[in-house]
Amino acid sequence: MQSRQGPPILQAFYDVAKLMGKDQMLSNRWQILCCWVYLVAAALAVGMFFARADLLLIFFVQAAGAVFLVMGALSVKSPYSQVGAQRELVQILTYEPLLILVFVGMYLVVGSFDVGDILAYQTPLLRKLPLMFIVLSYALTIKLRKSPFDFSTSHHGHQELVKGVMTEYSGPALGLIEMAHWYETVLILGVCSLFWATSWIWMAVLLVATYFAELVIDNTMARMTWRWMLKYVWSIGLALTFINFIWLHAG
């Protein structure tokens, strides 16, 4: 099944360029605002990350964008869009506390929420927060809407939710959402890169390995339910956080 050739590596860019060339067809004006706020918030969060701003501030900016995506989907009466929005909310509810805990872990080690200070820290964070990296990879999988956590968009457009939160977006608006999604991917991978910021080579190896593992997980897992996600990700995530923090405190 997976031995096929598949689309080229630039496919995502072709898709967005094509969407930009299509007609604007929206159900209401509110959607335009929502997709723009989503894009601007995602871009701003990435910009702030590279400007070495405060991690908590970056977190709140990206959270505002994520909420606007949900609001845009809720502004339309379509049941697919509504169900997708509700599930997206549950996804946000699942990964946000974990993301905060990862930032708190970084604070406990470095003593600052500032990206610049974390980058200046001498030993790789992965050595002190190995379990928090696993917690972050859970957040990454949910944020990228990959299997087994892809139920707000249902990954393929012909499945039960016909793209969930994105059902009612079309043409350029959908292109904007795709671009915002790229920014979010960059942001979360940027947070991953903080775990081995002492050496460029190991940072690159860590990011490539993480993203590859993400693709393998996406291709080998079936979609689960949101109840399973809440139970599983919170219990595992909180347990890992607890163990890591105790270990950090003892060591």
Next chain:
Amino acid sequence: MFKKFIKNARAKSPWIMHFDCGSCNGCDIETLACLTPLYDVERFGIINVGNPKHADVLLVTGTVNHRNKAVLKNLYDQMPEPKAVVAIGACGLSGGVFRDCYNVVGGVDKVIPVDVYVPGCPAKPEAIIDGVVRALAKFEEKKAG
């Protein structure tokens, strides 16, 4: 330059939607066979979407009848411009062996404009891929609005 990139990108990322106007399932099976790893049209960026708002190419199989012509028209209207329509199989082209039935309207082109006709009963996957490629050439030329 940007416009040219968009134009090139169109041919590289056609999202198809497949609508069955009550065919015998023969053409549908053959259409979906194109998406399997054997023919793997996904390597050309073709994705099967279930949402007319995301679709670029509409593949229609089966005979259009008085019941589903409104649905077909509705789906077509919900697709943003530019878009292309491919009629697949003898039934999609003219109504096929059912063309004289009292409930049958005839070909797909009686309800919506069709760009490419793919004959066959059922149409072969190779013919369907060929039809989609021809539709893409037209889709590339179309302007938005």
